[in-house]
Amino acid sequence: MGLEQRTDLRLTQKLALTPQLQLQLKLLQLPQLELSQYIQLELMENPILELDEETENIQENEVSSEEYEEPVAVDKLEKIMIDEYFAERADDGRDLGYFNPGVEEKPSFELFYSTTTDLWEHLLWQLRLSKAPDKIRAVAEVVIGNIDEDGYLKATEEEIAKMSDTDNETVKQAIALVQEFDPAGVAARDIKECLILQIKALGLGDTLVQSFIEEHLEDIKKKKYENIAKRFGISIDEVIKSVKIIEKLEPRPGRNFSKTQVNIPVPDVYVTKVEGEYQIILNDEGIPKLRLSKIYRELFTEKNLPVQEKKYLREKFKNAVELLRSIEQRNKTIYRVTESLVKFQKEFFDKGVSYVKPLNLKDIAQDLGLHESTISRVTSNKYLACEHGLFNFRFFFSNALSSNHGGISTTLVKDLIQKIINEENHTNPLSDKEISDMLKKQGIDIARRTVAKYREELKIPPKPLRKLKNY
Structure with missing residues (x-):
């Protein structure tokens, strides 16, 4: 059979996230303290960014339906005026209510800083190194977004399938992928699965140790070793040897990846009742206020600037604008989700915990016209403070x-x-x-x-x- 050349037209789908979208998703996931740390790092790395020490507290505005302006084109960056950019903060008419309780001295940022890697970042780093298909990797990111601080997966396969617009088999593969990551036992649904994952990582799968965990975990907790010995026809000493291995396992695999040493969570949002209406205030305390550097902007417009230096400044300017816009988009989305949450759970805010209603991510997503995965990111590892106490966002779902x-x-x-x-x-x-x-x-x-x-x-x-x- 002879060789021939021909042209075929094929239609394929491929998941592609732009750097801007990746940044928005990343910031959306971060709680307040981690956002502060991220901004501090960006301040050190990007000379175009500087602290805006003159920014006054944002004042309350009337609600309107106007949308944010379209992103600024890169080739027009040199024409951006700093005052015009920050005027966009109130474009949608909402009071994003950044919380700044007064002029009293704030705790030093170093009190909250830790060099320990964040569990979510640690898992995403491993995901980026994975050679799994793009489809599996995309769902795995949703899986990681639904893992709590202890390392447990808090969403069901059905919920993840809905968030990802995919089938259950793909979800199973994505969960299995994440469960291969460090720390061993991560992404388990319960303590039994967590311990079994660790046993398999130690090469002790399909042994008596795994059988003890699967069938006699309660007996081990109550030290009823006789029951186990009788069931497997072995001595109590042999049972104790296996139990000692189990006792060395980590029931909370995410424990060593906590970034903060603060026992009390910091609220990301405050909901207060003012004259019969609920007011939503985003907690911006401790978050560095940013602005674009006038000095570097003027340097960027210099005609005699070498090409390489101008290229460098152009890239840094682009990154700075994208960061500022992403922060604003993050705050707007958190505000909207909180607003919808207050609407659905009004009885809770009026009367207390006994009146919390059944609610799922899909309800909020449909109300706001957003994807369930976006709602999942917004409500992950964030806290809401109101007159009834401090609550994790997931409490309401x-x-x-x-x-x-x-x-x-x-x-x-x-x-x-x-x-x-x-x-x-x-x-x-x-x-x-x-x-x-x-x-x-x-x-x-x-x-x-x-x-x-x-x-x-x-x-x-x-x-x-x-x-x-x-x-």
Whole structure:
């Protein structure tokens, strides 16, 4: 058969994120303290950026529907005026309400700084080095965005599939990819899966150790080694050898990747009631105020500037503008998501925790016309402060359980379980079955297994350990 040349036209889809979009997604994910650290690094690396020490607090504006201006073209950067750029801050008419409580001295930034790598950044770094297909890598990023500070995956496969507009099989492959990353045990759905992932990483998969974890984790917790020895026909000494291996595993694989030493989370958003209406204030305390350097802008317009230096300044100028715009876009998106959240959970803000309603990411996404993955990034590792306390954004999202009063939020059920255990007799704690029966008397039909699941998510030990530790 002879060789021939011919032209074929093929239609293919490929995921491509522009540097600007990548930056926006990155900043959207960062909570307040990490954003401050990121900006500090950019200030050191980019001479076009400088601290704006003269910026006054943003004043309250009336709400309007005007949109931000289109991004500035690179070839027009030299024409940008700094005052005009910062005038865009109020373009959409919203009060982005940067919080600055006064002129009192603020804690030094160094108090919050740590050289420990952030878990999310550590996982993304490994993802960038991965040779997995683009489709899997894109979903894996969503998976990483739904991992909590302890290293556990908090979204279901179905939720991730919806966020990523993909199928469950792709989600499974993406989760499996992330579970191969360091630290061992990351992206597990529960403690059992977390320990099994670590056992496999040690080369002890399909051994007695894995079988003990899969079938007798409760017996290990209660030190009922006789049950395990009898089940596998081995001596108690052999059981203890395997248990010692299990005891050395890390139940919270993300523990060593915490960036801050602060025990109390810093609110990213404040929601306060003023004259019957809720006001949303973004906490900008500790975030460096930036502006474009006038000195370097004037230098950039010099006609006799060498080509290489002008090219360098052009690139830095572009990066500076993109950073400023990305910060503003991040704040606008967080504001809009909070605004929608207040609308859906108004009864909670009016009356308290007992009135939190079932809500999912899709509800907010549809309300704002945004993608679920965007809502996921906004609500990840961020906190909201209101008159009822300080809450993780994910507190407001939960599925519905049936009750005599209609659909009830799983968040509320967990809160009820927490209250029941707080009020129990510590010398004779309640079993999961007894808690289930108590909830049924309140009209909430919930199985013992579900109580155990929610108790573990609340990091509350089982009955025997609560009695032992006088929990």
